[in-house]
Amino acid sequence: xxxxxxxxxxxxxxxxxxxxxxxxxxxxxxxxxxxxxxxxxxxxxxxxxxxxxxxxxxxxxxxxxxxxxxxxxxxxxxxxxxxxxxxxxxxxxxxxxxxxxxxxxxxxxxxxxxxxxxxxxxxxxxxxxxxxxxxxxxxxxxxxxxxxxxxxxxxxxxxxxxxxxxxxxxxxxxxxxxxxxxxxxxxxxxxxxxxxxxxxxxxxxxxxxxxxxxxxxxxxxxxxxxxxxxxxxxxxxxxxxxxxxxxxxxxxxxxxxxxxxxxxxxxxxxxxxxxxxxxxxxxxxxxxxxxxxxxxxxxxxxxxxxxxxxxxxxxxxxxxxxxxxxxxxxxxxxxxxxxxxxxxxxxx
Amino acid sequence: xxxxxxxxxxxxxxxxxxxxxxxxxxxxxxxxxxxxxxxxxxxxxxxxxxxxxxxxxxxxxxxxxxxxxxxxxxxxxxxxxxxxxxxxxxxxxxxxxxxxxxxxxxxxxxxxxxxxxxxxxxxxxxxxxxxxxxxxxxxxxxxxxxxxxxxxxxxxxxxxxxxxxxxxxxxxxxxxxxxxxxxxxxxxxxxxxxxxxxxxxxxxxxxxxxxxxxxxxxxxxxxxxxxxxxxxxxxxxxxxxxxxxxxxxxxxxxxxxxxxxxxxxxxxxxxxxxxxxxxxxxxxxxxxxxxxxxxxxxxxxxxxxxxxxxxxxxxxxxxxxxxxxxxxxxxxxxxxxxxxxxxxxxxxxxxxxxxxx
Numbered sequence: 087x088x089x090x091x092x093x094x095x096x097x098x099x100x101x102x103x104x105x106x107x108x109x110x111x112x113x114x115x116x117x118x119x120x121x122x123x124x125x126x127x128x129x130x131x132x133x134x135x136x137x138x139x140x141x142x143x144x145x146x147x148x149x150x151x152x153x154x155x156x157x158x159x160x161x162x163x164x165x166x167x168x169x170x171x172x173x174x175x176x177x178x179x180x181x182x183x184x185x186x187x188x189x190x191x192x193x194x195x196x197x198x199x200x201x202x203x204x205x206x207x208x209x210x211x212x213x214x215x216x217x218x219x220x221x222x223x224x225x226x227x228x229x230x231x232x233x234x235x236x237x238x239x240x241x242x243x244x245x246x247x248x249x250x251x252x253x254x255x256x257x258x259x260x261x262x263x264x265x266x267x268x269x270x271x272x273x274x275x276x277x278x279x280x281x282x283x284x285x286x287x288x289x290x291x292x293x294x295x296x297x298x299x300x301x302x303x304x305x306x307x308x309x310x311x312x313x314x315x316x317x318x319x320x321x322x323x324x325x326x327x328x329x330x331x332x333x334x335x336x337x338x339x340x341x342x343x344x345x346x347x348x349x350x351x352x353x354x355x356x357x358x359x360x361x362x363x364x365x366x367x368x369x370x371x372x373x374x375x376x377x378x379x380x381x382x383x384x385x386x387x388x389x390x391x392x393x394x395x396x397x398x399x400x401x402x403x404x405x406x407x408x409x410x411x412x413x414x415x416x417x418x419x420x421x422x423x424x425x426x427x428x429x430x431x432x433x434x
Numbered sequence: 435x436x437x438x439x440x441x442x443x444x445x446x447x448x449x450x451x452x453x454x455x456x457x458x459x460x461x462x463x464x465x466x467x468x469x470x471x472x473x474x475x476x477x478x479x480x481x482x483x484x485x486x487x488x489x490x491x492x493x494x495x496x497x498x499x500x501x502x503x504x505x506x507x508x509x510x511x512x513x514x515x516x517x518x519x520x521x522x523x524x525x526x527x528x529x530x531x532x533x534x535x536x537x538x539x540x541x542x543x544x545x546x547x548x549x550x551x552x553x554x555x556x557x558x559x560x561x562x563x564x565x566x567x568x569x570x571x572x573x574x575x576x577x578x579x580x581x582x583x584x585x586x587x588x589x590x591x592x593x594x595x596x597x598x599x600x601x602x603x604x605x606x607x608x609x610x611x612x613x614x615x616x617x618x619x620x621x622x623x624x625x626x627x628x629x630x631x632x633x634x635x636x637x638x639x640x641x642x643x644x645x646x647x648x649x650x651x652x653x654x655x656x657x658x659x660x661x662x663x664x665x666x667x668x669x670x671x672x673x674x675x676x677x678x679x680x681x682x683x684x685x686x687x688x689x690x691x692x693x694x695x696x697x698x699x700x701x702x703x704x705x706x707x708x709x710x711x712x713x714x715x716x717x718x719x720x721x722x723x724x725x726x727x728x729x730x731x732x733x734x735x736x737x738x739x740x741x742x743x744x745x746x747x748x749x750x751x752x753x754x755x756x757x758x759x760x761x762x763x764x765x766x767x768x769x770x771x772x773x774x775x776x777x778x779x780x781x782x783x784x785x786x787x788x789x790x791x
Contacts, residue, residue, distance in 0.1 A: 241580070258582070259580050282571060284580045302561075332560075396590075
């Protein structure tokens with residue numbers, strides 16, 4: 087039982103750095119530039135904001151840089167591989183391409199029939215992939231107004247992860263579709279989730295051997311693609327407090343160490359090592375859920391948002407008092423570096 | 435004597451060459467490790483049934499040697515994929531899509547499955563209730579009708595924009611929640627009123643059966659129109675409107691599956707007929723179009739609970755829903771909109787007429 091007591095530091099129990107001028111409503115996605123420490127946050131207040139994050143030793147500073155507006159809440163974002171352009175999409179059923187580093191204006195490059203939940207830039211194909219609640223996945227050449235290809239999904243897209251040539255799409259009703267982007271028109275494999283409840287997030291292994299899937303039942307599944315590696319599949323429980331079972335909202339692999347972080351509706355984030363099957367570090371619970379998180383390009387900064395994720399419906403939403411935060415955590419090596427399993431005998 | 439603390443991995447995978455001499459525990463079920471997270475191989479009992487096709491005890495390069503094996507794994511990955519994609523059109527047809535660990539669960543022992551369900555509902559109920567459910571990993575859902583946080587929130591924001599009070603939004607959400615809870619209750623009591631069957635009947639491409647059929651869906655649609663379809667006007671429509679973009683979903687898919695070998699790079703071709711029908715119909719008056727879509731893909735949980743409620747004997751609700759389904763709200767009882775609380779089954783499929791908004 088965590089007692090929050092009267093501590094004023096409730097909203098930041100991990101003493102992370104707080105990003106200046108956070109959005110006025112919940113944050114739906116966070117994205118770091120692949121080239122530099124620019125952070126993008128999309129929000130339910132219809133805005134896409136950019137900060138420049140600078141580090142001076144152990145001190146971290148955030149400088150608001152620019153923002154654009156959509157007509158409706160923005161749900162997803164990603165950077166182009168050149169670190170110059172940002173894509174953002176959401177309830178307005180469009181994706182805007184924003185060449186922010188060159189000072190350009192945003193333009194619409196993708197459209198769907200229903201809100202766009204996920205967006206991913208695939209540099210090897212020079213295409214943008216968008217997943218929507220209209221049960222399709224579309225590929226876009228940003229110079230054309232028609233999608234290059236439309237892929238039917240069995241249900242609404244809930245989660246997307248790309249690690250070329252592996253792409254995994256998580257949909258409603260526990261479908262997980264695996265694609266080989268070298269042959270994107272065909273589903274490589276369709277897996278029904280190893281978890282029993284709604285899929286919340288997916289993350290592809292950096293070595294493309296499989297993927298992680300997180301659900302609303304405080305569980306993460308580790309799934310390998312190759313038939314011969316099915317024996318290595320397992321699931322583990324996390325983000326639970328007594329009998330309360332929270333959802334896992336975000337899965338992020340560390341770009342260097344290939345360990346991963348989970349963030350949940352319980353307001354906690356943890357670091358894990360799937361190869362040695364252990365938790366490396368449990369961080370303190372914040373007073374609100376963490377809907378999204380991300381590592382920067384070299385894993386030296388872990389950004390996470392603390393704000394209401396609707397996990398308890400509209401009744402827990404109080405727009406006048408709700409506060410949204412974005413925090414930056416500097417992971418220590420012990421938190422994110424893989425460890426050999428303690429106590430394993432040398433058996434093979 | 436060895437202290438047999440740890441479970442034998444080979445045994446759990448199918449067989450261990452050491453047999454009785456083995457210094458690890460030959461146990462079928464998963465050892466609850468002191469690790470609170472329940473780490474351990476998932477599909478233990480599955481693997482008991484399915485012999486490892488690669489031979490027992492063979493280390494399929496699978497033992498993780500830590501994170502240093504990327505080079506090996508990389509090429510392993512590439513080889514597999516090139517092999518299967520090189521052999522023409524539809525790899526998912528050739529490939530055993532249903533993995534050894536997957537979907538062949540047939541509820542051979544309904545009693546133990548019932549126990550699993552009861553256990554799950556007792557101890558593993560997540561805080562978020564608007565979810566699908568399956569009592570067996572990798573198996574199709576027993577209860578369908580996922581609603582995600584973002585979908586619920588988007589609907590609430592749309593409602594708020596249209597002027598609905600927070601209170602009525604909360605009411606609507608609660609009704610949604612209650613119908614879902616009823617559905618779970620009914621499933622718990624009667625899991626074998628065809629859970630997969632009735633769920634499958636509601637869904638169109640349900641995962642289990644169509645995996646082998648649905649491979650090339652090469653459909654090049656015209657870019658969606660920019661006219662914005664009206665937003666969700668009530669939670670009862672949540673399921674229907676979420677499917678708005680794809681109302682003629684099922685027929686489309688069967689069309690595509692019947693072989694349209696358009697190449698990936700060919701973007702000029704488009705199945706205009708499909709998109710022309712689809713998009714405007716999505717935009718057109720919600721009352722008729724969504725209605726037809728809802729008869730196909732209405733919030734699945736409503737229909738399922740209907741069949742279950744028949745069992746439980748809620749005739750009145752049954753009849754009412756039966757009446758509402760084929761008729762428009764305008765001719766039905768419009769008092770429904772004045773009600774404070776809706777019982778499951780009463781929830782109208784369509785938007786309230788403007789008078790009641």
